[in-house]
Amino acid sequence: MKEATKNSEKKSHHLVFGAGLIGCYLGGVLSHVGLSAFLVCRPLIQKKLSEGITLTDYLGHKSPAISLKFIGQNSKNALTEIDFLWLTVKCTGIEQAVKDMAPYVSKQTVIFCCQNGLGSEAMVKQAFPNNIVLRVMVPFNVVELNAGHYHRGSQGTLTIESIPATERVVQGLMNNMQCDFLQVTNSHDMSALLWAKLQLNLGNSINALADIPVKAMLEQRAYRLVIAKLMRELLAVTDAMSIVLPKVTSLPAHWLPAVLSLPDFLFKRVANTMLAIDPKVRTSMWWDVSQNKSTEIDYLNGAIVEQARRLNIDTAANQKIIALIKGIKIQGENKDRQPPIDGIRLLKMLD
Structure with missing residues (x-):
């Protein structure tokens, strides 16, 4: 058969x-x-x-x-x-x-x-x-x-x-x-799986703002702390909706913010699978920004913010990232980008 x-x-x-x-x-x-x-x-x-x-x-x-x-x-x-x-x-x-x-x-x-x-x-x-x-x-x-x-x-x-x-x-x-x-x-249960995937996609916007490959971004704790902030807001929403997020990485969804927040030397030991990516890989949102195209930010971070409003949950970090992505300008005929935002500066912008 x-x-x-x-x-x-x-x-x-x-x-x-x-x-x-x-x-x-x-x-x-x-x-x-x-x-x-x-x-x-x-x-x-x-x-x-x-x-x-x-x-x-x-x-x-x-x-x-x-x-x-x-x-x-x-x-x-x-x-x-x-x-x-x-x-x-x-x-x-x-x-x-x-x-x-x-x-x-x-x-x-x-x-x-x-x-x-x-x-x-x-x-x-x-x-x-x-x-x-x-x-x-x-x-x-x-x-x-x-x-x-x-x-x-x-x-x-x-x-x-x-x-x-x-x-x-x-x-x-x-x-x-x-x-x-x-x-x-x-x-x-595709809805729960897509919420779990969305948690991972929260790095897309940060990669676009950092303007560096994903692996290089994840090797810097400040960028990871930013992503962890975004993830915690998402988890507050999914918890309020009683959505049990399936594992889409080797780590449970609720562990990811804590692991991302580890010092660099510990992160490299604990989360080596997160770094098992080619050093040249960048996210789809980086590609959209680099080509001066509309991004999917409203379907990613925006989806969290929209659902959080219904539940009266604060999503200040995601709202700030949405504003930053929508504010990116590609200037001139050569499409020179505005300067990238380093991790420490970006983290301070969310405080």
């Missing part, structure tokens, strides 16, 4: 909508494991990837060149039999994406929302009320080392929401997608 399910799944068609870092990596993985996968992208991206892509990761795995199949963005020759659509655009691009992806969605299409933060799937469900829409947690970072070379720089297991109606389908996907470059599991 398991083999029959696997063979049946390989006949279905996947469409990755959003040719950013995660979208290209995911499209590469789907093609690498032999699934029928198409990538929606602009002509410039299609040209760049026309000779295939290479996948690598922080554990040293490297793929041979992987050929991709493309569909031009806004193509009039949209596929009519897409079984699984992986929506990998940022939260800020959802509103436009639901319009652009409509030609590819038929009554049997299952839509996977792969966004950071909370709440963006609501727009997808509203646009496609008759389709199954499932949330996906993508916990790792991807960077493009050079044209067509996508590198996974940190650990984490891709997690697909599982509901009774999709139990068998999700299990089949998990079986077929597992490989050196991607570990896949499922969750029956």
